[in-house]
Amino acid sequence: MLGLGNIARKVFGTPNDRKVKATAPIVERINALEDEFRALTDEGLKDRTQALAQRAMGGESLDDLLPEAFANCREAARRALGLRAFDVQLMGGIFLHQGNIAEMKTGEGKTLVATFPAYLNALTGKGVHVVTVNDYLAKRDSEWMGKVFGALGLTTGVVYPQQPEAEKKAAYAADITYATNNELGFDYLRDNMKSDLGQMNQRGHNFAIVDEVDSILIDEARTPLIISGPAQDRSDLYKAIDELVPSLTEEHYEIDEKTRRVGYTDEGNEFIEARLREAGLLPEDQSLYDPESTTLVHHVNQGLRAHKLFQKDKDYIVRNDEVVLIDEFTGRMMAGRRLSDGLHQAIEAKENVEIKPENVTLASVTFQNYFRLYDKLSGMTGTALTEAEEFASIYGLGVVEVPTNRPIARQDEDDAVYRTAKEKFDGIVEAIRVAHEKRQPILVGTTSIEKSETLSQLLTQAGIRHNVLNARQHEQEAQIVADAGKPGAVTIATNMAGRGTDIQLGGNVEMKVLEALAADPEADPDALRARIEEEHRADKEAVLASGGLFVLGTERHESRRIDNQLRGRSGRQGDPGRSSFFLSLEDDLMRIFGSERLDKVLSTLGMKEGEAIVHPWVNKSLERAQAKVEGRNFDIRKQLLKFDDVMNEQRKVIFAQRREIMEAKDISEIAEDMRHQVIDDLVAQHMPARSYADQWDVDGLAEAARTELGLDVPVAEWAAEEGVEDEIVRERLETASDEMMAEKVQAFGEETMRSVEKQILLSTIDKKWREHLLTLEHLRSVVNFRGYAQRDPLNEYKTESFQLFESLLDGLRADVTRQLANIRPMSKEQQDALVQQLMQQRARAGAAGTPADGGQPAGTPGGAPAAPRPAAAPAAAPATAGALIGAGTEAMRGPDGETATAPRPGFDESDPATWGTPGRNDPCPCGSGKKFKHCHGAI
Template sequence: MFAPLLKKLFGSKNEREVKRMLKTVQLVNAFEEQMVALSDDQLRAKTAEFKARIAKGETLDKLLPEAFAVAREAGKRVMGMRHFDVQLIGGMTLHEGMIAEMRTGEGKTLVATLGVYLNALSGKGVHVVTVNDYLARRDANWMRPLYEFLGMTVGVVTPFQPPEEKRAAYAADITYGTNNEYGFDYLRDNMAFSMEEKFQRELNFAVIDEVDSILIDEARTPLIISGQAEDSSKLYIEINKLIPQLELHVEEVEGEVTKAGHYTVDEKTRQVELNEAGHQFIEDMLTRVGLLAEGESLYSAHNLGLLTHVYAGLRAHKLFHRNIEYIVQDGQVVLVDEHTGRTMPGRRLSEGLHQAIEAKENLNIQAESQTLASTTFQNYFRLYNKLSGMTGTADTEAFEFHQIYGLSVMVIPPNKPLARKDYNDLVFLTAEEKYAAIINDIKECMTQGRPVLVGTATIETSEHMSTLLDKEGIEHKVLNAKFHEKEAEIIAQAGRPGALTIATNMAGRGTDILLGGNWEVEVASLENPTPEQIAQIKADWQKRHQQVLESGGLQVIASERHESRRIDNQLRGRAGRQGDAGSSRFYLSLEDSLMRIFASDRVKNFMKALGMQSGEAIEHRMVTNAIEKAQRKVEGRNFDIRKQLLEFDDVNNEQRKVIYHMRNTLLAADNIGETIADFRQDVLNATVSAHIPPQSLPEQWDVAGLEAALQNDFGVALPIQQWLDEDDHLYEETLREKLLSELIAAYNEKEDQAGAEALRTFEKQIVLRVLDDLWKDHLSTMDHLRHGIHLRGYAQKNPKQEYKRESFTLFSELLDSIKRDSIRVLSHVQVRREDPIEEEQRLRQEAEALAARMQFQHDEAPGLEQPQLLGEEVDVALATAPVRNEQKLGRNELCYCGSGKKFKHCHGQIQ
């Protein structure tokens, strides 16, 4: 009730923050005259001075005004660009660990230099995060002269980079790279077998460009390093033949069946479900083709993998459409990012869905993979000591940024007032009428000489628009996932008078549309241009620029609303950059996906009440509000999904931290003898307790079982029964001490044979390998647990609490298994002295073999549906259910661990 009054009296929180920062801006400006008077060498020497002051205890906050003034002056001298006052506010926002929302064309890349330079002075490193490799290299090379002028080193991390080059990039003061590469390097570091193999140092400070894209749009997709698993391509092909025989089950709202079928589709949650008839039909068909034994159920424990394949095939056919969710390129299924319209080569869907789509498209089916290591961007970026970001659209997601990451959003005032006109939506009854209206709008703009950008949500729509324009004889350029290699060229000239560009979602394109075109690109296309040629190109551009301004600037036309208001705002933001003229208009129809699924009934009733005829459009604020309300619903649902995914992954993340800490401790230690001694003691205690219950009578002891267990775990035959017969005073505690003494003596004998140094090296290698193998299997088990945990809801149990409880039990078992398996291998294996050169060659060959088997996936998390009530299924799987990638051993062959036992009696039991 009092909020509006208080806001009027004291201003919004954002306004108060801007006022606070303006005081610091005045301090920065006060240093400007002093900085101008310095020579280049004196200005450069300021960096060393700042570092010395930090070493003496001065804080970065205290240095900020002077450091910003130095960076501003360096920008003027090196790049001919002076930071505006509002850009200084943006730099302070980044330094304070907040998100700076800045409109298109306000110079986010230049703003980043302020916070980056200040924080790089600490010597702990700064990571600048971009959405693709092109932008990482471009921004690093663009800003490198400024940083190097100030004595800072700059590195860029890219995929397939030589290890030494990548290590040097991470050691630089400022490192540029993509979110994917930073995440993968973190996982790689935690698979390394020596400290020298690691790339990253402490995760100190990160500035994320297009922060909404990375921390929100990409939040629900995991980063996975995987190894190849067994081939099941024939199964996908067989099931693919069955899916087209299934029919859709349709019901009226009142529940009356209008078409009895085998499956239902929920477009809101992007889920497809088999009904009872569908299950029976599929079971009959699978039995007929020999994939299911006569009389068996799909729900039998050993057939659940088959059920997963069936659902993967069903989703591939009914939820994933060519040229919308994916394209086929060079014989491969390439996913399309729904938020940006970009293709994502190398990224694969999990849970067998990608293979099912390959089968649907009659392509070569690539082998499935097993997860070796995984994390999510949510958990990776929360590892940084300080996190900040920049984007043109963050305010609509401010609640999520604060809830998940603890990040506040600061809306930075524009340097020039916004002059763009955003018109109300035009809503038509049919898509055909909508497209006709768009064509008419385009024609009108063409006659005025205005450049037009038509934004579409899918490749299919962009190609349909292109076909319609071809029929009208209107010249245009198409920018979608199929032609993104021409992206820079198309965008560079999209602001010329009368230019028409059709583009799928423009988020993350990283290039501004300059009114009149981009004269710098024209100059760059010439070989050795003369000053006269450059002057002429500039003059021609100035005329075109003025012509476009006078005609009304860039017109943005959107062919439909996106599920997220943020994506719509990004498209709008392409017009009216830096105070330029421009306008935007959204054209909708009741046949659009968003309208049909979320908002059609209310709007349709409103249109009927007005008595609208075919071809007429409605333009009313009430309709726009209804659509935005529908978008807010979708955004809220997606937030709940991401939050739920995070709650599940937080459990995995705590376990990941423990395992990675244990691994790093092992790597850093020169001698892990104490760790091995602790393992030996714990395994012995557990083994003795299992056969000699505490406070039990000797008659209750399983001595024969204890002898066999010690032989199995420690490789030592001990005559325990004989000891007991010979010594009446040998009780539980004294027996433990005697056993431990014997085991230590046996191990010391092994050390004498192999040499202490060789055994120490071998111990570390064995424990690391055992830890990695068991962690890999644990990830698989956790995936299976996550898939089925929703069923606990039917027993009136909370699935999240059950997941936490069971995962804790599994993790405790994992830690016990690491100790037991490490001791078992070390006790049974024969160690020989190895020539140092032989050892180095062997380790290198093993590392190369492992690298060859690895696949790096930024996996899609399919089926991200609405969080549902207790008892309803919620698929929160983050990764493909993995399959072991080791060479298959026969059950009666000797086990690979060297125990001398048959595989079925040794590690075969564990697996």
């Protein structure tokens, strides 16, 4: 008897059915326009693009333009690629344009589908990003689909690592830009570290189409993108803390060796707090529980861990004045590996060896928060329905299952469960042997490189020829997977292998043609293709006769989606196929979820060695287990995102403020507001409201005015006047500071002073933001301990991070005001002396004097100092008062100890275009003496 839900679905259809049905009238309108667009000339297609773009920019909605745009794009693809999109591909394109995830099975032509919404949304002139999982696919798809966009009169760009800046800027300026998620995220961070709008590459976040959306927005979203750089030297802090830890007694800390955790007791907190005050590391008016103490608490905890959890000659050894970690499983040294978050430095302090600096986060963003920047987001994949809740919750994306062009003919067999891994692998080898003998192509999915190599050895022993595909280059993956459909081919692949390249029965004709032309460039391409197509027809018939591609999974993954990805390689576009998973009770998933109960069932059945149980209820039981794991992983990602959302709000404020400053021609009012706010704070601090004159700290205010404002004013005389109030003192300080800054404008010149203000403000924002990120990292690492005090760690993190952000803004105002107050123009003699010094350093080093941060100019056209980091001025730079600024800034001082490299023929140190492609760890060709990755190759 049918339930009410089933009856309703039969009458009204599922929500997915209704969405698919709603596209039918739109597809009919597109099809009705086909003859009209076929009649257009090649130039006519481009002219129609111009007309559509004018209408889009004139305010007409893209929904209204969709039928004509899709019809134009379909005709361009037919002419440029010989591919006429099916109706279901148009449906997929409609769903993408609407901001959904289109779930389309493997082989349904998702790459072509993306051209339709990309073309339509590019008509606004705001740019479209098509996101792929690797650089090979980004380049391949941009070249392949670029032919379609070119036929429509649009430009296509591709972004890739180590790309020349001019080429990258042009790629982002194109109508449609192909790139990986990593490059897009890193470029977003890099752009928001630039000091000039003209240096920024991305021009906004209008619309993104994410290919393999489940991989990018879920699997890879666990790890944030981080741009790091060397931190300041904290050796003294590590050593000072290290001297305190040995004085602790057993009552001061608790240790749990099972979980390798150690923490201070209440007595320990009081003891270490007192010792830190004695050492001058903790101010008298500050406790370890204050937000300002977060970084210090972090290092104190790491010092305790270094002494109580890490033992010399067990966890590490000291060799050649260096702490080298030992692998707990193999007992081997792990040269080059370092513990993070200052723990390695704490051990180095403990062992009294050289303390090497930490890396500090300069900028970071999660994929979740990067992709939520887009005004509209969409995605494509073969497997998304199982993660529909996460897509909706995190990204606001709906998932729509697009029907296949032809019915799926693949046979999905029930799982075969063996008792032991050995029995399972014996069964796998036998299944492969049987299929191989009838020339059926087989794709074997494994969960790790180690297991793929184990199976490879077994097949070699059985005399079965095969290909192994794991951690090789993407180009090789594409080639091997393209051959995986040949008769009798056996391909062992890890989960991610071969994405983006279809397994075609009989082999991939295009790949075969390219191979043949590469082997014999003089051959007639047409004759070659005719011969290969004839051979392919015979191979395809043989494969069809054998039952199509056989996908064999050697283990169930934690996620059903990964299993479905593997299964979906078979049965593309209505082809016959077969899939089966071989499991054992020793597999991780089976061992964790219910293997004992299943083992009893197998024992009751009296199964012999080598036999397997195959039953639908086993599949259902496993799917329930997988759903539980998926839910748990989703909860973990959701919790991590809640913490990152706190930082993301602050990140958006900082990045928006930076951009506003770069866009402004004159920020003197901002600088003035900051200066007046600092004066307000200083007066409030030294002359508290509702206090008597004899309670004022007049000397302290006078000293603060000298150090913070650069003013030597008679504060004591002002305070001694009869009837004077704090407001009068405040007004006089503001007037004096305004007059001083007006004098600086006269000395430097209006244009130069405005440029100086902008560069100092930007560099100070960057410095403060880097320090803030480090503090937040430390806060994040210790805030979970608040849970033991029945306090919500997330709420604690929100409260304290907000307080820290307010402190950042207060410190920003004070630092900018102090720097601007202390700058002064140099005399002609000082300028000449500094230029001479820089030239001598340059001559000793043989360097071109390019900045250490990878190509930022040492000064703006107006002569302002560089931002965000100090850099040497070019030897030929004009010695103007604006270009060379003395006390109060390090912006123009050249570094000592630079080393030079021998120049190559045609090589120019000052021209990166002549450098070729330096290795990441090679010396930078500019001659700075730094590694390329820390200089011009810096991310």
